[in-house]
Amino acid sequence: MRDTENHSTFVILPDSGIKELQHSAGHKNMLQLIHLRWLAVFGQISTIALVTLGFGIHLPILPMLYVLAGLIAFNIGSHLRWHEEVRVSNRELLLALLVDVATLTAQLYLSGGTGNPFAFLFLLQVILSAVLLEAWSTWLIVALSTACLMGLSRFSLPLKLPPDSVNSLFSLYRDGMLICFLLNAALLVFFLTRINSNLKERDAQLADLQKRAAEEEHIVKMGLLASGAAHELGTPLATLSVILGDWRRMPQFAQDAELTEELTEMQRQLQRCKRIVSSILLSAGEARGESSVKTTINTFLNDLAEDFRATRILQEFEYRNSNPHDIPVVFDVALKQMICNVLDNALEASPHWLAFDVQRQEEVLTLLVTDRGPGFQPHILDKLGQPYQSTKGRAGSGLGLFFVVNVVRKLGGTVSARNRPEGGAAVEVTLPISALKL
Structure with a gap:
């Protein structure tokens, strides 16, 4: 809509x-x-x-x-x-x-x-x-x-x-x-x-x-639930990894090029699942500063965009970084997950085209994600950042922007969403550079 x-x-x-x-x-x-x-x-x-x-x-x-x-x-x-x-x-x-x-x-x-x-x-x-x-x-x-x-x-x-x-x-x-x-x-x-x-x-x-305070209490509960689920998923993921490795050595799979390609893709997606589980455990167990990485703005965002392009099925992904001055900063897992969450939501709404623009004006970093999907419904815009506000119709959906808003809040930034006149939606995240500097 x-x-x-x-x-x-x-x-x-x-x-x-x-x-x-x-x-x-x-x-x-x-x-x-x-x-x-x-x-x-x-x-x-x-x-x-x-x-x-x-x-x-x-x-x-x-x-x-x-x-x-x-x-x-x-x-x-x-x-x-x-x-x-x-x-x-x-x-x-x-x-x-x-x-x-x-x-x-x-x-x-x-x-x-x-x-x-x-x-x-x-x-x-x-x-x-x-x-x-x-x-x-x-x-x-x-x-x-x-x-x-x-x-x-x-x-x-x-x-x-x-x-x-x-x-x-x-x-x-x-x-x-x-x-x-x-x-x-x-x-x-x-x-x-x-x-x-x-x-x-x-x-x-x-x-x-x-x-x-109620939202942060909800986040704590969701974090405990996520870390518990991540621990539980560790064993079956390891088992699947062993099984896929065994399949690759079996003659009936090794002689079929199509099956070998599919096994390779399954192993790649399985490795991605294991990385996600590891990130969840890291985010749940370590505070910002302890799980942070020293890097620069452009290095972090360029690597994030390349990783997103390599691990998702994308038809057209436009990444434009207009940050003129690269400076040393500290990024952590939660911030990376927050940006990927915005990108994943846009990709789900618009699998054919997605854009990610980075701009910096003085001491403010602006991340803009745009798509050509159906856009936000009015009641979603009115309650932006509240949990379980979604049009997907699935249990537990609607937590994406909720987590995005709360991660950005800790850094003193803003999150805004709007529908584009030409169609689709745009989500803009602004972050103060002072919250990211070394």
Whole structure:
């Protein structure tokens, strides 16, 4: 089935732990708090100016400016610290919110205590803590905010209102309440939306990690199954090799040229099976670096192409290596099997024509395999790299691209598949040169 519009890419992400994702989300949330604090500084300066100049209310300007200076200094320090450091824990977020609560308490103490309508800004701190912090930390913020409000209800500097504003005191309080509500609502909508976006991104990455862990567990099980099967196949393959050797010496076979040719081909295919079994055992028992071979890019790929041409029944196989600069690298059995897996899948879909192109752009090696077969079906492209996604209708099929994707993932590369406009399919594997260099 051809579909020239479909294109699927499996982008490989670097391996990372759940704690790293949590720290990353915490870092983004810390940056949001820093931005919010700058808005708080601007809002406090504007409010002090408005109340003093617009309403004629006398405030202790100098102490309030000292509090603002401390908040600005803390925010500058936070910006410098978290610009370099990206690991933010729950305790560090808690400390940042505690500084905000302390600053708000100090400003309210200097401006009327709980009689100041802006006392409701404590709710903003409580809601932010509920979103950002662990449960025990949130309850700590709630307890401290409550204690601060109770303290402000008993101890605070009274506001010095102008003589002619006594009758309009309720109106001033009502206007302050309205401004406080609008400020709370705007800040909550704006910042909670951005914080929730960070949390959703973290959850999506955690889900991807869980999926990857399940896939790797599946690979381990398949590796154990493959190594066990390889051990079991060793004895019958050795027996067949002995039998074929005996047949070649029998007169009825030696005198028949056609039978001799067929025996030669059987022995060649049997040797190939033994090499495959040996490769499976080597891959299962040795890690990369221990089963690796020092070579060069062009030498490895040229030998691989020649070996593929010699061991498969091919009508037309086009191999083009456009790598201009050959460099020393390390290749292992798993990587060779991965490339051959892509080629074998293409050969099965297109036995009449197959192309293998190699290109290198700076520090990226690109391997492109194209064929003239029926192409990928849309549901295969949508689930590229997932196990048992195949149109072959055989039990256990659909593992080829699954293994390809997981081998490439270990090297930090990408695998993409698409249907060609002129017919057939193309699978592209990109590998960073840094993962292959000596």
